[in-house]
Amino acid sequence: MYCHIRKAMTNTKSIETSSALSVDCAVFGFDGKRLKVLLIKRKYQYDDLLADDPKLPGAMILENETLPEAANRVLEEFTGLGNIYLKQTKIFSNPHRVSEKEMEWICRFHGINTRRVVTVGYYALVKLNQGIINYTTRKGARWVDVDSVRNLIMDHMEILADALAALQAEITHTPVAFELLPKKFTIHQLQSLFEAVVGISIDNRNFRKKILSSGIISPTGEFEKNVSHKPAQFYIFNKTVFHKAMNDKFKLNFINNWTY
Amino acid sequence: MYCHIRKAMTNTKSIETSSALSVDCAVFGFDGKRLKVLLIKRKYQYDDLLADDPKLPGAMILENETLPEAANRVLEEFTGLGNIYLKQTKIFSNPHRVSEKEMEWICRFHGINTRRVVTVGYYALVKLNQGIINYTTRKGARWVDVDSVRNLIMDHMEILADALAALQAEITHTPVAFELLPKKFTIHQLQSLFEAVVGISIDNRNFRKKILSSGIISPTGEFEKNVSHKPAQFYIFNKTVFHKAMNDKFKLNFINNWTY
DNA sequence: ACAAAAGTGTTCCTCTTACACCCATGA
């Protein structure tokens, strides 16, 4: 039913070929102070590749799933959550991105037989809470400060760096920040998140003015409890206002949204 | 040297599998008035799939090249140009994105044998001129108004729409506009390009003010000749100023570059 | 009382907007 014809191929150095396709996910979370990323372990030792070597969660793509489905499968496995914000970043297709030894490890671990693995980078955003942390801990995963990540296996450092850059770019133009916060959050939390992700500090009064006048968050009337300072009000994200604002502003007033 | 171990796999419905990987490129050009995209023909008839069916240029990835290399190979084949601006957009990995008949066509045409083709979308930007147009015409390709493209094969309409959306988003934040213009261009050309790509109209005086005060273009002192109106000055893009401006502005003054 | 974070206003200034006419050239 599919293909039955195979052209006789000369033994050139470059031929059309099949690749194993995988996804690797940089899963970000925010603990109120710092941006965290979820790391797992290699799990299976192979020669001098240690079982403890840290890596990003990932998986091979299955026969009848799309790449985002594969990424969601990985996220569900390690966090227990469905419906996570997920965004594809780059594709890592260098034929030599994986060393021969790593290639052997992959084939052994995944029970496949291939000469090349092309991987697709994703970043995912989760609302961190104690439940998730307990879950990921049981799975042998840990949440690490993004700034302090070192020595991931293969090209996972590069995949992570790319994911972080994509998140930084996106958080200033789309409301992904709210994917990292609880449904109800304080303005202080929101500001800290921006500061942590973009790596800057923002004047509190100006921040409040801008975020409140934009209308994309609404006060709930609820306040923090049992905090040793003046309790902050909780706000919620206002999706409809955001989309309206984008459509009104972005197209009609191009020159205003134009940042050279 | 690579893998020699293959785990016995149970015959589940979803198994890890290999895919053929392809690239498809939306190649954009600007003729001074409208945004154009390069279309080619299917070329080989197969049953009711006609040789004239329009499609985006694309190719299977070869064994020892990366995806951007494959995309560049396609561009060189159809335009004769190297060093074209190239940007990856999305991956199209739906297992059913290609019908069975198209799948047969692919296998036949490419002389491969696979059950699945995952394709990676790219958009490319070229400086249109008569030389290029002659070249692409000899290759059987044509430059079509983006707005009037209809009925591309497989999911190429979707790939094109995605590429266009990516270009629209990018042109307002990075200087890709200059990839679509000759080295020396008039301010009018630049403005028309923005208008064509984003689909808006811009006040000429305000546009000049903003673009000139940004410093990212510099006058050459040369003027149009043989035009039946006041000759316009030619300008060139000023790369260094652009990068300096981005670094100064974007990080330090986040709140200003923030568009909710 | 004190520590810790919440919350609030104003001034200055830059940038955006809206808008209309004369200029240089080729036909």
Added chain:
DNA sequence: TCATGGGTGTAAGAGGAACACTTTTGT
């Protein structure tokens, strides 16, 4: 002389930047 696009200035308003103190709560 006419048609075509090139090129210019200003005033009003909006929004960003910089800046410090009072409030509320738990300990």
